Amino acid sequence: MGTYVPSVELIARVQAGEPAAIGRLMSRAESGMAEAREALVRIHKLAGRAQVVGITGVPGSGKSTLVGKLARNLRTSGSKVGIIAVDPSSPYSGGSILGDRIRMSDLGTDPGIYIRSMATRGATGGMARAALEAVDILDAAGFGVVILETVGVGQDEVEIVRASHTTVVVSAPGLGDDIQAIKAGLLEIADIHVVSKCDRSDANRTLTDLKQMLMLGMREHKPADWTVPVIGTSAVSGEGLDELSDAIVRHHDVTSASDAGRAQRKSMAEFRLRKTAENLLFDRFVETTAAASGKLAERLMRRESDPYTLAEELLAATLAKEDDNERDVHSKIA
Amino acid sequence: MSQPIRVLLAKVGLDGHDRGIKIVARALRDAGMDVIYTGLHRSPEEVVIAAVQEDVDVLGVSLLSGVQMTVFPKIFELLQTNGADDMIVVAGGVMPDEDVAELKKMGVNEVLLQDTPPQTIIDTLTRLVEERGAR
Ligand code: B12
Ligand SMILES: Nc1nc2c(ncn2[C@@H]2O[C@H](COP(=O)(O)OP(=O)(O)OP(=O)(O)O)[C@@H](O)[C@H]2O)c(=O)[nH]1
Ligand SMILES: [Mg+2]
Numbered sequence: 001m002g003t004y005v006p007s008v009e010l011i012a013r014v015q016a017g018e019p020a021a022i023g024r025l026m027s028r029a030e031s032g033m034a035e036a037r038e039a040l041v042r043i044h045k046l047a048g049r050a051q052v053v054g055i056t057g058v059p060g061s062g063k064s065t066l067v068g069k070l071a072r073n074l075r076t077s078g079s080k081v082g083i084i085a086v087d088p089s090s091p092y093s094g095g096s097i098l099g100d101r102i103r104m105s106d107l108g109t110d111p112g113i114y115i116r117s118m119a120t121r122g123a124t125g126g127m128a129r130a131a132l133e134a135v136d137i138l139d140a141a142g143f144g145v146v147i148l149e150t151v152g153v154g155q156d157e158v159e160i161v162r163a164s165h166t167t168v169v170v171s172a173p174g175l176g177d178d179i180q181a182i183k184a185g186l187l188e189i190a191d192i193h194v195v196s197k198c199d200r201s202d203a204n205r206t207l208t209d210l211k212q213m214l215m216l217g218m219r220e221h222k223p224a225d226w227t228v229p230v231i232g233t234s235a236v237s238g239e240g241l242d243e244l245s246d247a248i249v250r251h252h253d254v255t256s257a258s259d260a261g262r263a264q265r266k267s268m269a270e271f272r273l274r275k276t277a278e279n280l281l282f283d284r285f286v287e288t289t290a291a292a293s294g295k296l297a298e299r300l301m302r303r304e305s306d307p308y309t310l311a312e313e314l315l316a317a318t319l320a321k322e323d324d325n326e327r328d329v330h331s332k333i334a
Numbered sequence: 335m336s337q338p339i340r341v342l343l344a345k346v347g348l349d350g351h352d353r354g355i356k357i358v359a360r361a362l363r364d365a366g367m368d369v370i371y372t373g374l375h376r377s378p379e380e381v382v383i384a385a386v387q388e389d390v391d392v393l394g395v396s397l398l399s400g401v402q403m404t405v406f407p408k409i410f411e412l413l414q415t416n417g418a419d420d421m422i423v424v425a426g427g428v429m430p431d432e433d434v435a436e437l438k439k440m441g442v443n444e445v446l447l448q449d450t451p452p453q454t455i456i457d458t459l460t461r462l463v464e465e466r467g468a469r
Contacts, residue, residue: 004469020417027340027389030337094366095362095368096338098369109379117368117388
């Protein structure tokens with residue numbers, strides 16, 4: 001790309017589906033740089049058409065492999081498929097080995113498929129901080145379906161529900177006696193349940209157990225016009241992939257008109273709003289407290305004051321900065 | 335907050351030697367970089383498309399099969415046609431000195447062959463990304 005291209009100049013190229021422009025804007029979104037803000041605002045205005053499909057499940061349940069197969073299957077219906085695959089950052093070095101893509105390698109060079117790997121970088125909830133911006137960018141680039149694979153860590157993953165129109169929970173046989181979805185608290189969040197690796201002989205038991213659990217009526221808060229299907233799939237034989245694609249498309253059709261779908265979209269918007277605010281606040285906190293925290297820690301160490309009082313003092317800078325910003329805004333308006 | 339350096343590590347063609355690249359992958363991760371490994375037996379097309387989609391700072395190709403003089407020209411051609419000519423490209427593995435000289439002329443930023451200590455690889459990549467500047 002040569003010399004630095006301003007982010008707003010990437011927008012038209014993103015809309016034209018140019019991979020290098022999509023990739024670059026995602027990187028800038030990830031870096032949180034101020035220069036990209038205006039472009040991301042405009043991208044958000046252009047987005048809003050894609051169906052976001054969240055895929056979650058415990059580590060090793062076969063999410064990435066399934067996503068690879070599913071993407072190819074959804075492609076046959078003509079829509080472009082974007083994939084955002086999140087893996088954890090190492091808590092020690094902050095670095096990561098992003099291993100999801102390797103499981104999707106038979107997608108080859110289809111230009112209608114875009115895969116982006118992201119590291120969590122300390123973000124909780126199974127998602128990367130810029131995952132939602134990346135979804136917008138793919139959406140604006142004309143990808144009709146965007147699949148979001150989260151890290152499989154368990155309870156925290158419920159965030160995926162508030163980022164996706166359709167949530168798919170993947171369970172696999174042979175990872176333990178119980179259905180891991182139950183253990184991880186993922187049972188309730190699924191719009192679609194998948195039992196992967198159905199080429200294995202122990203898969204039937206997992207399927208039966210899961211269906212029974214669901215029949216016990218643990219899901220009464222879900223809308224009446226959608227019955228959560230339990231689908232067995234195999235990446236080896238291809239079993240269940242058509243059925244899963246159909247269910248995803250059907251779920252989209254049902255929810256795009258229903259009250260439940262509307263409630264879900266509202267919930268997604270609220271999540272996005274709060275997440276963005278949280279990020280802004282956090283950045284401001286980091287920025288405004290960096291200088292003072294060492295000195296305050298000294299005072300705490302010497303027990304000259306207590307943690308609460310000192311924390312209030314530390315926060316004062318963050319809050320004052322916000323007042324300054326407000327004043328800025330007002331003086332601009334005035 | 336400074337961004338971790340993003341690196342795509344690739345094995346191209348029939349070359350099945352993956353010990354070295356796996357060591358490199360771990361070393362880079364432990365140095366705080368985000369590493370995407372393509373796995374074995376990729377084509378130059380697959381590698382370049384992945385590198386562009388992932389918008390990596392560095393594309394690293396490991397070759398111990400002797401095909402570097404056909405693989406790298408192809409990679410540069412593909413980077414050009416995909417609008418990614420600002421990508422840093424490094425090579426590793428086993429190759430003769432005369433090829434190393436040719437590869438550097440072709441645009442490979444660094445060639446780091448067998449017995450290169452991991453720390454040297456980390457330092458080299460860090461320096462190359464610093465020299466390139468913002469993008
Ligand atoms: C171990 C080994 C094997 C193992 C590989 C196991 C594995 N999964 O990796 C096995 C036994 C399978 C094997 C098979 C073969 N091998 Co062999 N193998 C070796 C050997 C002895 C060591 C390679 C190694 O692992 N080194 C240790 C690692 C840590 O070093 P490295 O890979 O060089 O990586 C370092 C650097 O190069 C660098 N690096 C590597 N990648 C990258 C990438 C980037 C981006 C960066 C920055 C740096 C970097 O960082 C690492 C740390 O310093 C070499 C001899 C040698 N001296 O290299 C022959 C060698 C590579 N093999 C050779 C051959 C011919 C073969 C076979 C064809 C033999 C045969 N006739 O069957 C097969 C081919 C298999 C295949 N499908 O490719 C030849 C290749 C000749 C050539 N290039 O022209 C060599 C050079 C031996 C020789 N002198 O003839 N081999
Ligand atoms: N037999 C069989 N194995 C499978 C199937 N799908 C995936 N696997 C294997 O299960 C293992 C984990 O697969 P992944 O796709 O990486 O699982 P994941 O849930 O994405 O893993 P994380 O991202 O690490 O949480 C791999 O060894 C796959 O080869 C399947 O349908 N059948
Ligand atoms: Mg995965």
